[in-house]
Amino acid sequence: MPTSTPYSAWIDSLSFLLLTRSDAVVPQDHRVGVSGACAPLQHFRDRNYGSHVMTIDLLRLHTRQLSACRRCHSAGFPVAGFPVSPARSEDIPTLLSRKARILVVGQAPGRTEATGTQPFIGAAGRTLFTWFARAGIDEAGLRSSALIVAVTRCYPGPSATGRGDRVPTRIEASLCRPWLEHERSLLRPSLIIPIGQLAIHAMTGRTVLSEVIGTTIDSGGTTCIPLPHPSGASAWTYGLGNRDRLEAALHLISEWWNDNVGAESPSGSAVTCSDNPEGRSTR
């Protein structure tokens, strides 16, 4: 992991200084132990102290700090393993070089992700990337354009029924929320794709999937196109009319990709969403 650049060493030093100052200097809610994010460093970034390179190193610093988080363990929740990183360190410069950046927000890692290095590498991920392929976006293209995060970052363990994984509690979601907020502030995404009810609620405040899947909605000033959860434990896609809603959502993502990423990157060729040529845009 390339962690020895002069900037990252400087940022680590700055972080250490900021986090060890008294509360009178660094507000309590800006300290890593409470917020999980280096909000004071955001201030320096916003003052244009070498914004691009600094953002790369802030995001790398963020992933290192995230990987050490044990808040839910300390609070007694039955989470397992370590947090799943939202991006590989070597992929961060490419991701941040994009003008059109995407924030994909899942629910929580599954057992496979908890033992791996990337989000969505298990069965649900395979289904998700099949959906994106229908929108004309391959897995490599999405991973190089999107920060793939989740409402919570540690494997929550199996559900009590044995079907699928345990859904993280609201308390776990709120303990993990500062990581998500910090990623959003660093990435400044132009598109957010929340996946599943927990992520949709976290990003939009909406909870009824049939009302939002297949539509474009606002998330704090950012375009948001929700998708259902691809887990086999979710029965939503089999409900009346829901396959059409899913295809409409993929069509919207395909349109957005062609208008933004496809136009920006020579390798991001324009595509059509052939499964739903009529689309169902509600924009």
Ligand code: SF4
């Ligand atoms: S789920 Fe989030 S807040 Fe909880 S221990 Fe993992 S990274 Fe930390």
